[in-house]
Amino acid sequence: MPELQHFHETRFPVDISLGVIGGPVRRTEIVSLVSGHEKRNTRWADSRRNFNAGYGVKTIDDLQEVIAFFEERRGRLYGFRFRDPLDFKSCKSSQGISASDQFLGIGDGVLTKYQLRKQYGLQPTGYYRNIQKPTGSTLLIAVNGNVQNEGVDFTIDDTTGEVFFLPASIPAVNEPVTAGYEFDVPVRFDTDEIAVNLSAFKAGEIPSIPLIEIKS
Numbered sequence: 001m002p003e004l005q006h007f008h009e010t011r012f013p014v015d016i017s018l019g020v021i022g023g024p025v026r027r028t029e030i031v032s033l034v035s036g037h038e039k040r041n042t043r044w045a046d047s048r049r050n051f052n053a054g055y056g057v058k059t060i061d062d063l064q065e066v067i068a069f070f071e072e073r074r075g076r077l078y079g080f081r082f083r084d085p086l087d088f089k090s091c092k093s094s095q096g097i098s099a100s101d102q103f104l105g106i107g108d109g110v111l112t113k114y115q116l117r118k119q120y121g122l123q124p125t126g127y128y129r130n131i132q133k134p135t136g137s138t139l140l141i142a143v144n145g146n147v148q149n150e151g152v153d154f155t156i157d158d159t160t161g162e163v164f165f166l167p168a169s170i171p172a173v174n175e176p177v178t179a180g181y182e183f184d185v186p187v188r189f190d191t192d193e194i195a196v197n198l199s200a201f202k203a204g205e206i207p208s209i210p211l212i213e214i215k216s
């Protein structure tokens with residue numbers, strides 16, 4: 001994962017992230033034919049999240065905190081964790097996490113590694129998004145409906161979202177593996193400059209602090 005080599009496992013200030021704007025972006029090519037019909041094709045298999053953290057900056061203290069965070073990341077050089085206020089759980093935001101929230105796969109008695117993922121929409125058109133930055137303390141894993149114990153039945157790499165089952169707990173043939181969790185988005189600053197006019201900021205102008213998801 002070369003894009004994630006320069007990455008700090010630290011989270012952007014959550015209180016500021018609550019006020020950001022942004023969400024998933026897709027890249028679709030549309031060709032209009034002479035007949036009036038269209039041909040549409042997607043250039044990206046996965047969506048990519050974009051955010052503007054400037055909308056979460058309400059005070060001078062907030063601004064100073066973001067600038068310190070920006071300097072510590074060396075601008076665009078180092079990625080970091082970001083809590084998307086609209087999408088940070090394996091279930092709906094109003095619900096409690098359950099070990100049955102998301103389907104990870106079916107056991108075959110051999111496979112030991114499963115990638116955390118989240119489904120959007122229903123099959124056959126549903127979209128599966130790989131989750132790379134779970135919050136380890138919130139993770140729940142179940143095999144065939146039975147909740148597993150971390151360190152006894154499985155381990156988790158919370159930098160990649162990979163779940164590893166230990167030899168005595170490998171899911172048997174046809175046993176469904178499910179999970180519930182909170183998660184962050186791996187992002188970086190999409191600028192090497194934060195330019196703020198203090199007078200304009202005090203008058204209500206919102207600084208531009210773009211963030212973009214890092215894809216592996």
